[in-house]
Structure formats: structure tokens, C-alpha cells
Amino acid sequence: SKISVVHCFYFRGGAELLFDGVKKHQVTLPCQPEPWDIRNLLKWIKQNLLKERPELFLQGESVRPGILVLINEADWELMGELDYKLQDQDNVLFISTLHGG
Amino acid sequence: MCDAAGGGGGCGADTDPPRRHRAPADRCESGPASEWTPGAAPGTPRHPRTCMKCGQGTAALVIRVGDPFCRGCFREYFVHKFRAMLGKNRVIFPGEKVLLAVSGGPASSAMVRQVQEGLSREAAKRLRFVPGLVYVEEGAVRRQSPEQREQTLAQMETLLQATGFPYHLIHLEEALELPPSILQPGPERAGTSGTSGPSYKEAVDSFIQQQRQDGDSGTSLPGHSAPDTPAGPPATPRLPDAAQTQELLRCFEAAATATAREELLEMLRTHLIVQTARDRGYAKVMMGESLTRVAVKLLTNLSLGRGAFLAVDTGFTDRRHGDVMVVRPMRDYTAKEIAFYNFFFGVPSVVVPPLFTKRREKPSIHQLVERFLLGLQEEFPSTISTVYRTGEKLSPEPAKASSESQRCLLCLCGLDTYGEEELALEPTLILEEPAAGVESKAAYIPLLCYSCRLTFKELGPLDTLPPYVRAEGQRRIRRAEMEQNQEPSES
Numbered sequence: 001s002k003i004s005v006v007h008c009f010y011f012r013g014g015a016e017l018l019f020d021g022v023k024k025h026q027v028t029l030p031c032q033p034e035p036w037d038i039r040n041l042l043k044w045i046k047q048n049l050l051k052e053r054p055e056l057f058l059q060g061e062s063v064r065p066g067i068l069v070l071i072n073e074a075d076w077e078l079m080g081e082l083d084y085k086l087q088d089q090d091n092v093l094f095i096s097t098l099h100g101g
Numbered sequence: 102m103c104d105a106a107g108g109g110g111g112c113g114a115d116t117d118p119p120r121r122h123r124a125p126a127d128r129c130e131s132g133p134a135s136e137w138t139p140g141a142a143p144g145t146p147r148h149p150r151t152c153m154k155c156g157q158g159t160a161a162l163v164i165r166v167g168d169p170f171c172r173g174c175f176r177e178y179f180v181h182k183f184r185a186m187l188g189k190n191r192v193i194f195p196g197e198k199v200l201l202a203v204s205g206g207p208a209s210s211a212m213v214r215q216v217q218e219g220l221s222r223e224a225a226k227r228l229r230f231v232p233g234l235v236y237v238e239e240g241a242v243r244r245q246s247p248e249q250r251e252q253t254l255a256q257m258e259t260l261l262q263a264t265g266f267p268y269h270l271i272h273l274e275e276a277l278e279l280p281p282s283i284l285q286p287g288p289e290r291a292g293t294s295g296t297s298g299p300s301y302k303e304a305v306d307s308f309i310q311q312q313r314q315d316g317d318s319g320t321s322l323p324g325h326s327a328p329d330t331p332a333g334p335p336a337t338p339r340l341p342d343a344a345q346t347q348e349l350l351r352c353f354e355a356a357a358t359a360t361a362r363e364e365l366l367e368m369l370r371t372h373l374i375v376q377t378a379r380d381r382g383y384a385k386v387m388m389g390e391s392l393t394r395v396a397v398k399l400l401t402n403l404s405l406g407r408g409a410f411l412a413v414d415t416g417f418t419d420r421r422h423g424d425v426m427v428v429r430p431m432r433d434y435t436a437k438e439i440a441f442y443n444f445f446f447g448v449p450s451v452v453v454p455p456l457f458t459k460r461r462e463k464p465s466i467h468q469l470v471e472r473f474l475l476g477l478q479e480e481f482p483s484t485i486s487t488v489y490r491t492g493e494k495l496s497p498e499p500a501k502a503s504s505e506s507q508r509c510l511l512c513l514c515g516l517d518t519y520g521e522e523e524l525a526l527e528p529t530l531i532l533e534e535p536a537a538g539v540e541s542k543a544a545y546i547p548l549l550c551y552s553c554r555l556t557f558k559e560l561g562p563l564d565t566l567p568p569y570v571r572a573e574g575q576r577r578i579r580r581a582e583m584e585q586n587q588e589p590s591e592s
């Protein structure tokens with residue numbers, strides 16, 4: 001059966017400036033036939049949360065180089081990066097290491 | 102056989118496989134949601150990999166190319182690297198006053214934390230210098246409103262006060278009041294050049310002996326040193342008056358390119374920090390440039406024509422100011438390591454907007470190089486470290502006694518401009534001559550190194566330059582004229 005999942009997204013290191021300065025977003029992702037992996041999550045964030053200048057956060061289907069992604073406080077490189085399948089109550093944190101502009 | 106997710110183990114960048122769609126070794130079809138137990142410790146990944154160092158802890162991040170570390174081992178690795186960096190270079194003497202330049206950004210904040218950690222250890226291994234902090238408030242050129250500037254200042258002051266170290270808050274506007282002497286190296290102190298005074302080992306030994314005699318009262322503990330702020334409740338830091346801010350903005354707005362503007366900012370900031378160190382008796386300044394930032398700077402400065410000075414611009418030690426030595430103890434840490442460390446261990450930082458740019462202006466060389474390197478790094482994860490390690494092979498030219506006529510007015514490096522005649526013909530360096538009798542920008546050109554000439558040309562007219570630059574420039578021009586007049590003519 002289909003489940004909707006609740007996720008928290010945090011933005012840090014300046015990444016929050018792209019999201020109206022809001023650091024924490026708690027969201028419920030809608031049911032959909034495709035799995036909720038990070039790839040689809042980024043698309044969803046672009047459509048629903050990103051207020052301006054998507055190219056400062058995203059590049060292609062991934063995040064812009066220089067932006068770190070942590071899933072449940074661990075490096076997404078350990079979790080499969082874009083292929084990681086989101087589960088209920090997962091936390092996703094984006095930290096920008098870029099020097100702005 | 103699952104694919105080992107590690108990279109080439111330190112091989113050249115071109116042998117690393119593209120990383121983008123590679124999955125970790127033990128990735129299988131993810132199990133049902135019931136695998137997630139609410140009581141599990143935070144930070145437990147779905148597909149845990151084991152720390153490669155201790156072999157026990159659950160990996161929390163990947164360092165370098167494919168080295169998983171748990172939180173505990175990562176912390177040790179991070180802290181050890183700082184001490185190793187200082188120990189290897191042996192330029193910070195015991196009991197010395199060291200000024201930490203703090204920007205509020207992640208790298209300098211992590212640097213302050215490492216200093217705190219290092220000072221707090223038990224006596225034998227403790228770091229032995231006396232730190233102070235300096236923060237340059239740059240809100241004027243980062244398009245912050247006065248309210249936002251005050252807010253940033255308040256946040257930074259809280260951060261600085263929490264360390265217990267003496268601190269200094271200065272505004273970029275104060276660069277307008279710098280003395281022309283900042284453009285000259287100060288006299289080197291005995292011992293720093295190694296010719297006179299104790300060697301590093303002698304200094305450490307005598308310090309330890311002294312401490313034993315004093316009963317190790319811990320004179321370098323934070324909180325014992327008097328803060329350099331007035332007594333009483335900390336007043337809300339005042340902003341400079343609007344006229345000063347306006348004058349500063351004039352300098353920056355007159356810059357024709359984003360590149361020149363970035364160079365101007367870095368120059369003013371550095372001069373302010375070094376002057377603060379000089380005024381307050383600090384012989385050393387620590388800057389928080391990370392490995393990532395150093396690699397970007399290396400390629401940027403190469404593109405700016407500063408190839409001759411890469412070692413000084415990016416190396417661990419920068420001695421161009423003579424009595425004040427700049428060191429870069431964070432240059433071995435990647436931006437990723439710093440970000441993770443700060444997150445895991447609660448190192449606070451303050452985000453400020455970037456330097457302003459004009460509408461429809463091309464990006465600066467700095468931004469382009471950063472974008473280029475970070476982009477390349479995605480596919481070839483050894484890129485940045487390779488650039489960095491190549492830079493490590495550069496060493497500065499041995500210091501030679503050079504007169505001021507052989508040093509660049511702006512960057513204080515030795516002039517690299519031979520063949521004046523060819524350079525004078527270069528189209529990029531030709532400046533329009535103003536009306537007769539008016540001070541000409543062209544007269545400054547011989548005072549500058551190649552790269553500073555290019556930057557200088559892109560800055561505004563002379564009256565938009567900071568007063569100290571003009572004053573020192575005029576003085577050198579006049580002096581050169583006098584010397585020329587005194588020489589018997591040879592033609």
C-alpha cells in the first residue's frame with residue numbers, strides 16, 4: 001500500500017538564503033507511484049520550496065557542487081547519494097560550503 | 102561481488118571512476134520501513150559502513166576518496182591534524198601572542214575551536230601560545246542594512262565573548278584610516294629569521310623549564326588575559342557613521358570588474374588585520390583558509406598573474422609583512438571536513454551575504470575558478486587535493502633584503518616586472534593620460550607588480566582609492582623622482 005512520508009529538511013551554511021532564510025522545513029511528501037528517492041526529492045524541492053535562483057542549489061539532477069547532503073546526520077555518500085530511498089521520518093540536511101555569489 | 106566504493110587510493114585524478122551514480126558496496130534493495138527502529142541512535146545510516154580506522158564504529162562520513170570514518174575517529178583525526186600542522190612548521194613559539202582572524206565562516210570558526218581544544222589539554226601536550234581574536238565587519242560592501250549589520254555584529258560578539266579570549270571588532274570602513282606604513286614590512290623581530298634568538302626547540306625547552314619553576318600557573322589559559330574591550334557591560338557595537346560608509350562604498354563601486362573588487366576587499370581586510378596585530382603586539386596572525394579555499398586561490402592567483410607569488414599567497418607561512426607573520430593552519434582541511442566537524446560538534450558560525458556585484462556584471466575570476474574546481478571535483482574526487490599538493494611543492498624565494506623600490510606598493514611582494522619597455526606597450530596596461538597637472542594613475546604603475554597593475558587599472562580613479570594607498574604611492578613616486586634627478590644623466 002502507498003504511504004506518505006514526513007521529512008524534515010534543514011538548510012545550513014547559507015543554503016537557507018535560497019529558501020527565504022527558513023532553516024527547517026517539515027514536510028509530508030505526497031503519495032506517488034514513483035519511489036521517493038533523493039533524485040525525486042530534489043525535483044520536489046525545486047518545485048515547492050526553492051524561492052529563487054535554482055541554479056545556486058541544483059545542477060542537473062543533483063545538488064550543485066559544494067553543497068553537502070546529510071541523511072539522518074550521515075554523509076549521503078554512505079547511503080547511495082541520489083539513489084537513496086527515503087523512509088518515514090528521515091531527516092535530510094543540506095550544508096553549503098560555497099563562499100556565496 | 103559488490104563494487105568497492107573506494108576510489109583509486111590516492112592515484113591520479115584521471116584514474117578515479119566517476120562518482121556520481123556509484124552505489125555503496127552493500128547496497129541491496131532497501132528493506133521494509135520496519136527496519137527503522139525509533140530507538141536507534143541518531144546518525145545510524147540505513148546501510149551502515151564500518152569506520153575504516155577503528156573497525157567498529159558506524160561510519161558517519163567519507164573523507165578523501167572513499168575513507169569512511171565514525172564520529173569519534175573523525176574528531177581525533179581533525180584535532181590531530183591541527184596540532185600536527187603547527188608542530189610540523191614550528192613557527193609558533195611558546196607564550197607568543199597569536200591573533201586569530203575570524204570571519205564568522207565555518208573554517209575560521211573551526212580554527213578557533215581547535216585553538217580552544219589545544220589550549221585546554223593537560224600540560225605536556227598543551228598548545229602554548231596566547232590567542233586573541235579579530236573580526237572585520239564588512240556589511241557595508243555586502244549590501245547589509247544598518248539593522249542587519251548590527252545584528253551580525255551582535256551575533257559575532259556573542260561568539261567571540263564565549264571564547265574568553267581578548268577580541269577586537271573592527272569595521273572595513275576603518276581601512277580609510279590606515280597609516281601608509283602598513284604598505285611597508287615592519288622590522289623583523291629577533292629570532293623569527295632564525296639568525297639570532299633561540300631556535301624553536303630551545304624556546305620550547307626554556308618555556309617548559311620556566312613553567313615548572315612557576316608551578317605551571319597556566320598563564321595561557323583563556324579568561325586570564327584581560328579583554329581588550331572596555332570594562333562594564335558590553336556596549337552594542339557602534340557602526341561607523343554614514344559618511345565613512347559612503348566613502349568606502351565609493352572605492353568599491355568605482356571598481357570596474359568583480360575581480361578587482363574582490364582583490365580590493367581582500368587587500369583592505371588583510372591590511373586591517375595586520376595593522377591590528379602590529380598595534381596590539383601580536384607577532385603572528387592565523388587565517389582560516391581551508392584546503393578547498395587554498396586550491397581555489399592557487400588557480401585564481403595564477404590566472405591573475407601572481408604565479409611568482411603563489412607560495413607566499415597560499416603557503417603555510419606568509420612573511421611579507423616582516424614583523425607580523427601570517428600563517429594558515431587550516432589549509433590541510435577540506436571544506437567538507439570542516440562542515441561536518443562543525444555540524445557534529447556544534448561549532449557556531451555566522452552567515453553573511455557575499456560581496457556585492459553590479460547588475461549584469463560578469464562573474465569574478467575567483468567565482469569562475471571555484472565553480473570550475475568544484476565541478477571537476479564531482480567527477481574526479483582527487484582534483485582539489487592534487488592542486489593543493491602541487492602547491493605544497495612551491496616554496497617562497499629566500500628572503501633577501503629589498504628596498505621599498507623593489508616591493509609592490511599594494512601586495513608587498515618583490516616586483517616581478519623586468520623588461521619595462523615591453524610591458525609599457527602592453528595594451529592592457531595603457532592608461533588614459535588625464536589633463537596635464539592632474540595626478541596621473543599611470544605614475545603608479547612602476548610601483549606595482551604585474552598582477553597588481555592589472556587590478557589597479559580596473560580600480561577607479563585616484564580619488565576613489567583609500568587615502569593610505571595614495572599617500573604611500575605619492576611618497577614613493579616623489580622619492581623616485583628625486584633619486585632620478587640626483588643621478589648624473591647617462592644618455
